[in-house]
Amino acid sequence: MNIHEYQAKEILSGYDIPVPRGRVALTADQVERAAKMMGGRCVVKAQIYAGGRGKAGGIKLVPHPEQAHEVAKELFGKRLVTPQTGPEGLKVRRILVEEPVDIGREFYLSITLDRSTSRYCLIASAEGGMDIEETAQKSPDKIQQMTIDPFTGLRPYQARKIALGLGLKGDLCEDCVQLILNLYRCCLEKDCSLVEINPLVVTRADWLLAMDAKITFDDNALFRHWEYHDMIDYSQMDPLEIAAGKFDLAYIKLDGNIACMVNGAGLAMATLDVLKESGGEPANFLDVGGGATREKVAEAFKIILQDKEVEGVFVNIFGGIMRCDVIAQGIIEAAGEVQCTLPIVVRMDGSQVEEGKRLLTGSGLKVQCVDSLGQGASSIVEMLKAEKGEG
Numbered sequence: 001m002n003i004h005e006y007q008a009k010e011i012l013s014g015y016d017i018p019v020p021r022g023r024v025a026l027t028a029d030q031v032e033r034a035a036k037m038m039g040g041r042c043v044v045k046a047q048i049y050a051g052g053r054g055k056a057g058g059i060k061l062v063p064h065p066e067q068a069h070e071v072a073k074e075l076f077g078k079r080l081v082t083p084q085t086g087p088e089g090l091k092v093r094r095i096l097v098e099e100p101v102d103i104g105r106e107f108y109l110s111i112t113l114d115r116s117t118s119r120y121c122l123i124a125s126a127e128g129g130m131d132i133e134e135t136a137q138k139s140p141d142k143i144q145q146m147t148i149d150p151f152t153g154l155r156p157y158q159a160r161k162i163a164l165g166l167g168l169k170g171d172l173c174e175d176c177v178q179l180i181l182n183l184y185r186c187c188l189e190k191d192c193s194l195v196e197i198n199p200l201v202v203t204r205a206d207w208l209l210a211m212d213a214k215i216t217f218d219d220n221a222l223f224r225h226w227e228y229h230d231m232i233d234y235s236q237m238d239p240l241e242i243a244a245g246k247f248d249l250a251y252i253k254l255d256g257n258i259a260c261m262v263n264g265a266g267l268a269m270a271t272l273d274v275l276k277e278s279g280g281e282p283a284n285f286l287d288v289g290g291g292a293t294r295e296k297v298a299e300a301f302k303i304i305l306q307d308k309e310v311e312g313v314f315v316n317i318f319g320g321i322m323r324c325d326v327i328a329q330g331i332i333e334a335a336g337e338v339q340c341t342l343p344i345v346v347r348m349d350g351s352q353v354e355e356g357k358r359l360l361t362g363s364g365l366k367v368q369c370v371d372s373l374g375q376g377a378s379s380i381v382e383m384l385k386a387e388k389g390e391g
Contacts, residue, residue, distance in 0.1 A: 001217040003231050004047040006096045008213040011190065012197075015182040019210045022098035031072035034097035035065035044071050047094035049236040051214065052082030058092065061100060068097065086255075093235050101209060106199035107166050109180070111148075111187045113194070113218075120148040120187060122180070124162045128199035154184040168202075175208050191221035240284075240303055247299045249288060256281025257311040258380055259304035261297075263288050263322055271316045271373065278377040280384075283310050288322075297330025298337075305338050311387070314380045315346040316373060324348040324356030332363045341366060343383040347376035
């Protein structure tokens with residue numbers, strides 16, 4: 001789960017991590033008033049669920065409140081396109097107005113989950129800022145990494161090693177040590193999968209400040225933090241992902257034209273891979289879960305058909321807890337409701353598979369049942385080619 005920069009900074013501030021003075025605004029008039037509160041000269045920062053805003057024109061230093069008003073009018077409602085948004089971009093509905101900071105040095109600092117070790121990893125670099133991705137690619141030796149033992153946690157001597165590696169000394173080094181320890185405490189207590197400060201700056205007056213912040217919460221821990229639901233900005237999310245969330249479906253929209261419905265995250269990822277190898281382009285990742293009901297399957301099927309780019313459907317189900325005839329009933333019910341005429345390929349195996357295939361073949365839908373994943377992937381690709389006259 002993502003949140004905005006201003007929300008991340010509110011959280012970090014609660015852990016004694018210093019951030020610039022700022023105020024969030026929803027209108028251009030509010031931006032102008034906030035600019036006056038900052039003394040006139042301020043930084044106007046568009047708030048979207050993506051990085052790279054500066055290069056996309058979403059962050060501007062303005063000298064006067066009136067100019068802040070004009071910049072805000074240009075930004076509100078604009079779609080910012082960054083490498084993290086895709087070509088469609090994300091619409092700006094909130095703006096953070098901050099006091100300007102006289103920056104001496106910039107660093108990069110983050111704590112993220114290392115999936116390969118199932119542990120938190122502390123990452124730091126003396127070359128922070130907008131080009132950190134380029135630094136990681138071209139000069140990986142300039143990136144410090146430290147895996148954190150979950151039994152001992154992050155120790156002060158380890159944080160000090162990172163601070164010294166950033167070139168900090170004396171009181172500034174000790175301040176950085178405490179900041180890193182606080183960041184780790186925030187990660188643990190808030191169940192974060194990522195806490196990133198980029199850049200962490202040293203001001204000309206030798207103060208540490210988190211100039212920009214990003215926090216991502218672990219979705220699996222949301223049941224422990226009901227307050228997080230109030231922090232979600234649904235305007236930054238795909239409508240289909242919002243609809244899927246209401247039915248506890250794991251759905252992620254992709255750029256292809258073949259909708260996929262699978263039970264199990266691992267099987268879903270394998271399905272996308274095989275589909276790509278067969279020349280197809282997946283339109284989504286969708287995991288209906290291991291014990292879905294007919295109603296849940298029907299809702300999942302209706303959601304994937306709402307994507308206007310979809311030209312065909314590939315269903316790949318292993319019926320263990322979930323019976324294949326229940327899957328078939330859900331598909332038939334949903335396809336009937338939305339009057340689906342798209343080609344559908346269903347690969348099912350497991351409990352009640354023959355009954356499931358019988359229901360589908362007798363449904364009147366444009367459906368083909370197959371026995372293997374590879375056969376299913378190639379079949380839906382060939383069916384789409386035939387539909388377009390390319391076969």
